Amino acid sequence: MPRVGFSEFFALGRTVANGQLLRYAGNAPGYTRRFEDGLSRLTGAEHVLTVNSGTNALVTALAAAGVGPGDEVLVPAYTWVATALAPLAVGAVPVLVNIDESLTIDPADIERKITPYTKAIIPVHMLNLVCDMDAIMDIARRHNLLVIEDACQGVGVTYKGRRVGAIGDLGAFSFNHFKNITSGEGGAVLTSDERYFVRARMYHDPGSFMRGHERTNEPLFSGMNFRVSELTGAVLHAQLGKLEPLLNRLRARHPMVAETFANLPHCRLSPHNDPENAVSLSVIFDDPEEAKAFGQTRGAERLLETERHVFTNWEAVLTKRSFHPKMNPHNWANREITYETKDYQRTLDILARTCRVSLGAQYPLPVMKLQQRVLRQAAHRRTAPQAVANA
Numbered sequence: 001m002p003r004v005g006f007s008e009f010f011a012l013g014r015t016v017a018n019g020q021l022l023r024y025a026g027n028a029p030g031y032t033r034r035f036e037d038g039l040s041r042l043t044g045a046e047h048v049l050t051v052n053s054g055t056n057a058l059v060t061a062l063a064a065a066g067v068g069p070g071d072e073v074l075v076p077a078y079t080w081v082a083t084a085l086a087p088l089a090v091g092a093v094p095v096l097v098n099i100d101e102s103l104t105i106d107p108a109d110i111e112r113k114i115t116p117y118t119k120a121i122i123p124v125h126m127l128n129l130v131c132d133m134d135a136i137m138d139i140a141r142r143h144n145l146l147v148i149e150d151a152c153q154g155v156g157v158t159y160k161g162r163r164v165g166a167i168g169d170l171g172a173f174s175f176n177h178f179k180n181i182t183s184g185e186g187g188a189v190l191t192s193d194e195r196y197f198v199r200a201r202m203y204h205d206p207g208s209f210m211r212g213h214e215r216t217n218e219p220l221f222s223g224m225n226f227r228v229s230e231l232t233g234a235v236l237h238a239q240l241g242k243l244e245p246l247l248n249r250l251r252a253r254h255p256m257v258a259e260t261f262a263n264l265p266h267c268r269l270s271p272h273n274d275p276e277n278a279v280s281l282s283v284i285f286d287d288p289e290e291a292k293a294f295g296q297t298r299g300a301e302r303l304l305e306t307e308r309h310v311f312t313n314w315e316a317v318l319t320k321r322s323f324h325p326k327m328n329p330h331n332w333a334n335r336e337i338t339y340e341t342k343d344y345q346r347t348l349d350i351l352a353r354t355c356r357v358s359l360g361a362q363y364p365l366p367v368m369k370l371q372q373r374v375l376r377q378a379a380h381r382r383t384a385p386q387a388v389a390n391a
C-alpha cells in the first residue's frame, strides 16, 4: 500500500479549514466527488460510488442489482469472509465454489454449482491476481447470471487491458488499511449501469431524496447509511495519485521475482489468468510440507496459514447463525445449502501447496536482487530429511 504522507495531510487540512465534512455539503464538487470521477476515468466504469467499506460496497452492489431472499450467490471458498457475508446481508445465501491453481474461483466448478436459484457470481481478484473473467462472463451470459466483481484486493489491476471491478455488471473496491490505496476504512461500488448506480446511491444514503440528484423513475426504497465523509474523500483523492506508481513498481518487479523460480524441480509459478500484465505472484509446490517450509522465508507466506481467508474458519457462515433467527436467509433459501469440508478439499489442497511471494514494491530494485537469491535458495532447499533422532 502506498504511504500516507504530506499530500493526504494537505488534503485533510484543506477540508478541515473549509469546515464542510459532509460529502453532500458545499456547492463545488468536493474531494469525494473528484475522487469518484478520477476512479471512473481510471477504471472505465461510468459510475463510482464511494462507501464506508469494501464489505458495504459488496452489500450495496447486491442490493442495487436486486439480489435477495431465495437467491443463491456463488463465492469462492478462498477469500476474505466478507465476500460470503455480503449475500447474507441482503437475505441471499452464499454457495461456495472451489478455486483453481490461479487462486481464484474455478470456472468449471462454477458450472457445477449453478442451480435454478443461482442469481449472481462474485469472482474475487485475490492478492492482486485476476480471475478468468472471459470464462466467467461467458458462463454468466449463458445462464443469465449477474457478475459482481470483488476487486477489494485488486484496485487498479488490469485483466487483458481492462481494469478489474469494471468488467462485470458491478464491482466492489476496498480502501481498508491493507489494500492498494487506503483511507483506513472505505470502499467503492463501480458500475456502468445507470439504474444500478441510482439504486446503489439510494441504498447507501437514507437522505438521497433530498440531495438534489437528477430525477429518476426509480421508486425510492429504504436503505442504510454507508456514506463517507469528506475526510475519507480527501485521503482517497490523494491516494489515487499514488496508485499507478505502485502498480508500475509491482509490474517492474514481477519478471525479476518470477525468474527466481525458473527451472526448479519441485515448485513452479502458479498459473496466472493474464501473465503479461501480472502484478502479483505465487508459487505452487508438489508437496505441502515443502510449501510450509518455504512459507517461513521472509517475503513468502503459505496461503493455508492465512487462516482468515480460508472457508474452514468462517464460523458465522458455516454455522448459519444470524443476529435474529427470523432474519436468517437460510429460512428463505429454496434448498438446504451445505458447507462440508470434504466438498472443498481441492481448495484446501491448493492452499496447502501455494505460497504468495511479495514483490517488494516498497524496496529499491537492488534490495530485491538480494531478496531474489534468498528466495531461490529457500525454494531449492528440499524439506530437510527426517532429522536423525539422538544423533
Ligand SMILES: *Cc1c(COP(=O)(O)O)cnc(C)c1O
Binding pocket: 053, 054, 055, 056, 079, 080, 082, 083, 124, 126, 150, 152, 153, 174, 175, 176, 185, 186, 187
Ligand atoms: C478487504 C476485503 C473485503 C472487505 O473490505 P472491507 O473494506 O474490509 O470491508 C472484501 N473482500 C475481499 C476479498 C477483501 O480483501
